[in-house]
Each structure stands twice: as C-alpha cells, then as structure tokens.
Amino acid sequence: MQSYDYLIVGGGMVADAAARGIRELDESGTIGILSADVDEPYTRPALTKKLWTDPDFTWDQVPLGTADDTGAEIRLRTTVTAIDRDGRTVEDKAGGRFGYRRLLLATGSRPHEVDAPDSDRVLFFRSADDYRRLRELAAEGERIVVVGGGYIGAELAAALVQNGVGVDLVFPSTTLGDGTFPPPLAERYQRLFRDAGVRLVPDRRVEEVVTDASADGLEVVLDDGSRLRGDAVVLGLGVSPVTDLAEQSGLAVDDGVVVDAFLATTDDAIWAAGDIASYPDRLLGRTRVEHVDNAQEMGRAAGRSMAGSSEAYRHTPYFYSQVFGVRWEAVGTLDPDLDTLVVETGDDESGPRTVVYYRDETGAPVGVLLWNVADATDAARLVLAEAPTDEAELRGRIA
Structure with a gap:
C-alpha cells in the first residue's frame, strides 16, 4: 500500500492549487493525487473559451504542470470509492488502497444528464476529453444542438458558431440570461447570440435525446413534443457536487461538505475544497461556489492549511463569463x-x-x-x- 503525507482525491484545478499551497510550507512531504480523469490537472475555463476563440492559445498551454512543479505523484483513471477514517486509508474502484496522513477531498461536480443514447455524439460537457471530442464533431458536422442557457451552454454555443458550426441553443427561460441579468441586460446578452447566427429555442426543456430515423443523426425531443435534429448534441445542464465519499464516511454534508474557516471537515485529518465545499464566507455567509477563482484560491488555502498554516480562508471569489x-x-x-x-x-x-x-x-x-x-x-x-x-x-x- 502506497502512503502519502498529503493525499488529494480529485485531479482538477483544486488539486493543482492545493499541491502548490502545500509546497509553500512543506518542501519535502509526499503528495499523491488520485484522479478519475484521463488528463493531469488543466485549466478548465479554456475548454469553453480561449481554445475556441484565441488562435494564439494552444493546447500545450492547457496542462498546469502539477507533477513537474510540485513533485506530486498523479494516478489517473483512479476512482476512489471509500474512505477508512480510522485506518486513514482510501480504496479505489479496482481495490487498491492508499494511506494518508492528511486528506483533501476535491472531487468537484458531475454534470446533470437526461435520457440519451450511449453515443460519442452526445456529450454531457465537462472535461478536456469532452472538448477534444467536440472539436472532432464540430469539424465533421454542420449543425449541433446545444442544450442549456447557463455558463457552459452559452459559452459553447458562442464557441461553436464562431467556428462556422450551425447551432440551436435550447434553454428553459423566456430570454437568455434572464435568470442572472435584469431584463434590459438580458435582452442585450441574448442579442449577442442572435446577431452571431445562433438559432435560439427559448421556453423549452429537453425530455430526451434519440437517434433519428436514418441513424446518421440525433434528435432532441422537447417538452412540447417538437424535435430538433443535429449531427451532435452537447448538453450543459448544470452540475451537482460529488459528495458521495464524504457522506458514506460520515462527514457532515449540507449542500456540500461542511468545512470550517480553515477548510477542515468534521474529521481533523480531512479537508475539502472547491465545488464540494460549504464554507463560511466573510461577506456572503455560509456558501458553496462552483467557479474557477474559488477553485484556485481555496485549493491553495486548503493545501497551506493541511501543511500547518493557521490562516483562515478569507477570499470572497468572483465568477465570470466571456462571449463574443x-x-x-x-x-x-x-x-x-x-x-x-x-x-x-x-x-x-x-x-x-x-x-x-x-x-x-x-x-x-x-x-x-x-x-x-x-x-x-x-x-x-x-x-x-x-x-x-x-x-x-x-x-x-x-x-
């Protein structure tokens, strides 16, 4: 059994920031990162933004270089299924066990799904692997149906139409962005998409995705019975925090893994950070944030806390989007x-x-x-x- 001074479950931007935070205070402690992903930690916002719109931003700028910069040992395609808090070990899906002195849960979020065929032309968009596949689909197909009017759906619709792909954007509200912006600004936001050529389908929810009669395309079945055909379907329907491990191991969970101002859970050997962490924000009260600024700042703070820092996490994160x-x-x-x-x-x-x-x-x-x-x-x-x-x-x- 391999044991680490610091073990991180999750391989996203939080893991990268945490490893760097640890190294600020501990130059030699061993760091292990167990990731279910197929890629080492990378900058996630680029998947829906700069990789599509900035010709000077290339794929080699996406990886964060975590292992080289921190010495962390990263194990990919490793899904942790259980925590033994008494024995201070975790177990993965293949039966492997890993010991820890201090453990960070950074399991992130999983995308919401609808009924859909098992097809590589249907993407519940989340990962770098999804980005690579969507690039292939965008090059092959003429029209892609994007479902969801939030950050992911809107940014992908903008990215695709700017790369010459016909786009239908399905969203449940009357005006794109009206769940975030006041009416005049929502109208301004929606106009950006319409003027760029995105075909907007408001006031509609998706019931399911099916293969069409010719089997060379897909159909999105809407809640009014109508159907939209596309060469591919990409869904950005929001996410839910992955708190299964914390719940199963008896840690406090309430709309996220409950942590204190130092990002420690109810077990003094376990921390949590990123999308899954419900923390006390000095301005917002207890909250949970699913954005990159929080992932980076909270990850670093969690790493420092694990390595002995007595500084509370006092950063109130911002969030952002960029289209057209x-x-x-x-x-x-x-x-x-x-x-x-x-x-x-x-x-x-x-x-x-x-x-x-x-x-x-x-x-x-x-x-x-x-x-x-x-x-x-x-x-x-x-x-x-x-x-x-x-x-x-x-x-x-x-x-």
Whole structure:
C-alpha cells in the first residue's frame, strides 16, 4: 500500500492549487493525487473559451504542470470509492488502497444528464476529453444542438458558431440570461447570440435525446413534443457536487461538505475544497461556489492549511463569463428578482459598460455585476462589505 503525507482525491484545478499551497510550507512531504480523469490537472475555463476563440492559445498551454512543479505523484483513471477514517486509508474502484496522513477531498461536480443514447455524439460537457471530442464533431458536422442557457451552454454555443458550426441553443427561460441579468441586460446578452447566427429555442426543456430515423443523426425531443435534429448534441445542464465519499464516511454534508474557516471537515485529518465545499464566507455567509477563482484560491488555502498554516480562508471569489468579446464578472448573489440598480458607466469597443447592484429588502447590495468593467472585483467586494443603502452613493462607487 502506497502512503502519502498529503493525499488529494480529485485531479482538477483544486488539486493543482492545493499541491502548490502545500509546497509553500512543506518542501519535502509526499503528495499523491488520485484522479478519475484521463488528463493531469488543466485549466478548465479554456475548454469553453480561449481554445475556441484565441488562435494564439494552444493546447500545450492547457496542462498546469502539477507533477513537474510540485513533485506530486498523479494516478489517473483512479476512482476512489471509500474512505477508512480510522485506518486513514482510501480504496479505489479496482481495490487498491492508499494511506494518508492528511486528506483533501476535491472531487468537484458531475454534470446533470437526461435520457440519451450511449453515443460519442452526445456529450454531457465537462472535461478536456469532452472538448477534444467536440472539436472532432464540430469539424465533421454542420449543425449541433446545444442544450442549456447557463455558463457552459452559452459559452459553447458562442464557441461553436464562431467556428462556422450551425447551432440551436435550447434553454428553459423566456430570454437568455434572464435568470442572472435584469431584463434590459438580458435582452442585450441574448442579442449577442442572435446577431452571431445562433438559432435560439427559448421556453423549452429537453425530455430526451434519440437517434433519428436514418441513424446518421440525433434528435432532441422537447417538452412540447417538437424535435430538433443535429449531427451532435452537447448538453450543459448544470452540475451537482460529488459528495458521495464524504457522506458514506460520515462527514457532515449540507449542500456540500461542511468545512470550517480553515477548510477542515468534521474529521481533523480531512479537508475539502472547491465545488464540494460549504464554507463560511466573510461577506456572503455560509456558501458553496462552483467557479474557477474559488477553485484556485481555496485549493491553495486548503493545501497551506493541511501543511500547518493557521490562516483562515478569507477570499470572497468572483465568477465570470466571456462571449463574443463581452466579458462580465460578478461577486455575490445575482438574482434578478431582487431590486436592481443599473448604472451605465460609458462605452468601449465591446459596447456599454454597466454595473448592476442587486439589493435586499433594506437596500443593501448583496451582489455586484460588472459588464465590460475591468479590474473592479475588489471594489465590488468592498461594496458588499460596507453595504451602503444610499442610491446616490452606490451610483458613484464603481466607475
């Protein structure tokens, strides 16, 4: 049985950041990473963004170089199925056992699925392997149906249409983005896709995906009985945190693995970070965040904590998306059902620059959206920390 000073279950960006955090305080402790993926840790946002739109960004820039930079031993295609907390070991699907002194759970999320044939032309998009296959499908086919109007679905629809592929984008809301943006901004967001040639299919949910009569394509069956044909179907229907291991081993789980300010679980030899971690944020309260900034910052903090740091995790993460040259960033809660204050701050080559404050019943901001406004996430965090309720003051906070 191989044993490690630090064992990380999960092989994503959290694992990379955690290994680097460990090395900041411990130069020689052994690090093991058990990953179910077929690739070593890589930069995930590139899979739906820069790899499609930036010709200077190539595949060799995607791997993070975790093993070379930290000395971590990475075992791919390794799915951990059980934790023995008393014996401080984990067991994988093949029956292998690995010992640990300190363990980090960084198992990430799994994509939501619908009924679909077992076909390499149906992708529940999540991994670098999915990206490689979608590239092949985009080169082979004329039309791809994208399902889901969130980050993954919208970014993939934009990526595909900019690479000459016909795209149908199916989403359940009336206007693309109306679950995030106030109505005028949602209309602006939707117009980006329509003007680029994406065929929008609003107010529809997918019941199932089936092979068509000729068996050389696929059909997406919608909830009104209508069907869309495509050479391939890619689904971005959201994700759920992979908390099975924590639950089975008796750790506290409540909308994620419950951790304290140092990212430790209810077992003092086990930490959790990334998508699965429910942590106490100093601005947002207890929360769970599924975005890259949190993966990187929390992963590093968890690694440092495992290696003996007494620093609490105090970073409030931001999240972002970028389509058709427009980038938006946000901190906090984006709920268009809240009272919103929309502030236009000028124009640039990408269009209007806009700040949106999402306010609770007292008028205090609980979320800040930055549309084409660069280098302002720290200012947005300060707004949430100070929570001014005066509208005139808010209007002048972020220029």
